[in-house]
Amino acid sequence: MNNLPSLAKNYRIFIDTSSLMEPSAESFLLGTLIKQLEKNKNKIIVPFKVLKELQGLVKSNDPIKKFNARKGYSIFLKLEKLNCAIKMGEKGDGYVDNLFQVIFTKFRTKYKLCLITQDVGLAFDILDLNKSRSAEFNKSGKRIIKDIKAIKINGKDSCEEFSTQKKKPSIPKKGTVIKKTSAKPFKKSIKNIDITKSKVLATSITPDTNDIVITQQGVRLKLKEKIASGGEGIIYSVTNTEVCKIYKKEKVDELRIQKLKLMTSNQISYPRICWPKSIVYNINREPVGYLMNKADGNELQRTVFLPQLLKIHLSKWEKNDLVNVCIGILHKIIKLHQCNVVMGDINPMNILVTPNSDTFFVDTDSYQVEQYPCPVGQVNFTAPEIQGKNFKTFLRTVENENFAIATLLFMILLPGKPPYSHQGGTSPSANIKKRKFTYPFSYIDEKGNSVRDFNYEAPVGPWRLIWSNFPHFVQKAFYNTFKKGKRYTAHEWLDMMKNFKWYLGKKFTSNEIFPTEFKKVNDSTKQKYKKGD
């Protein structure tokens, strides 16, 4: 930009938080701009609110934000020391973006004004003040607004002027009605798309609390409080029933957004599956996340899978409640499988459970649809045949998924205990690969011989008692899965869990989550067993 000398000479220059935190702020402000400021005895005006905001961000949990905020503050101090910056402000200054609008409206007829900001939305709002009808001309037709400019720092020692001529990217018009039809099954794909080469998209602003996001239908939503944060991004509340997931900058890539477009174009509306309802865009119309229904409850990992807490927080729960959790989960998985969706990353952090044993599926954007693989997974829920493989590079099969389902059910019914934990065990991955399953099981083989598969290697603790109290058909299904490599479908598991519930209702087996004694085998059971149950 070559009119920097004129800016430094003739304009009142303001700066906002985003530019002070810009990584190249220091070299631009203290290298390039300062020379011009010194020459013209001009100063950058830094609202007190901005400094307050920086101080707040210094305490951020995000190390990068923290670092940049600290740096931004030190840049201000240096400028101030060199007489090139001045802080201004009053008590009661409102939200900082709005503050600039107020200041610029107030002073636009008095001074030429310039704002340094990285926030495109704010820049255009400020530039709009150049042509406000009421103040634009005086009675004799003379233009009384001096001039307003907005610039952004765009490199080590350069800046760029925002121009109102620039087109904003288009989004569908507000009020476009999306036809609500029930989801059709997705296409079955054999070959995955290579997501490892997906290009990260440029994101100028990652929206935060109080920022606006825009849906595919053009509806503007304000992000409210943070509900949760994870490796991929942050979940914000937006309405009473909906939330937004906003990705970290580096997670917004081309294929992720393509996949979301596919998912939002064919929405699986099933109770408590938090399917993406719309991609959301920032004010610069760049995709930043998605909108979904709000879930309730806590992660399985923090509830059922920690028996110490399960006993305290869900102290009234019985085995029956755990079986209800299993049934609720299986209904949802069946729906997904009917639509050719493979969950992929089945794990206790993305299933939430309420005290009434309702379950919610979250993080659904990672599910495998059509040619898009589910890029993540946890070792415990990964079938032996795909252990150690890079999840980004292949499509999982329903067979792979059925292993994960069995593991999940096992870890709900034996709260938190992985099926392959055993005495003398090495790493879970190695145990899974060698199918080392140590819970005892008795059965009649094909030749009619009674077989008792028993060892002393099952884990110490309440686990063997829980196992002992399972009905024989439940033991058999787990044994066949983890020892013999058989895979049951979600449907088959659902039938078994419904039977289990019936068993518990009839008091055939203990309804305690942690039974204190082994199952008593009565004569009728023995009789039944002989008939070859």
Added chain:
Amino acid sequence: MSDLIIYEQDLADNPTARIPVCLVLDTSGSMEGDPINELNKGVTMFMNEILKDEITRYSTEISVVTFGGTVNKVLDFGNIDNQQIPIFSASGGTPTGEAVETSIEMLNDRKNEYQKAGVDYYQPWMVLMTDAQPTDNIENAVVQVCNLIENRKLTIFPIGIGEAADMDVLARFSPKRSPMKLQGLKFKEFFEWLSQSVSIVSQSIPGEKIELDTEGLKGWADLEI
């Protein structure tokens, strides 16, 4: 005796995969004054952070070995609910070698206990913090540590405190990554980072490759390459 029962009970009842972390801390005479006070604050904060989150609370197990004149097992592994937060004072020489060997022994014992009980575990972490030159022979300790690291059975975080810390010696304990130097006495920042890292690991599942947030370290430590 009753302690022993609680101890075993936790191994039996808690199904969560464990991550054993051993803090090997220099409490020699040169740590007297501000350094030892800041170290105390840092360790206290670390243990409180671990307690705060349900997942780290049931997955992280901490032990502490100090070396100042003599080597002391200040805290043995166990569930953090049943542990007292230790307070250190500084005196004596710097038997780094013996302290590291003691730590390895404790980590191995704990791994055996996990195996006996059928508890899943992550490979252990050792945090070695010192401000001075070792006053004993470290050769044996170096060989043991390097073998464990080569076999992916240990992750070590060697941290030098202050100007007198011998970074070359620390580097010998860490064949894969450079030791770090604590800027000033920023123990709190370090332990904050450590608890966040433990939390990242405990929310994944054993055996998975973990990307640690080493970015977080750059704010306070010089990565000497």
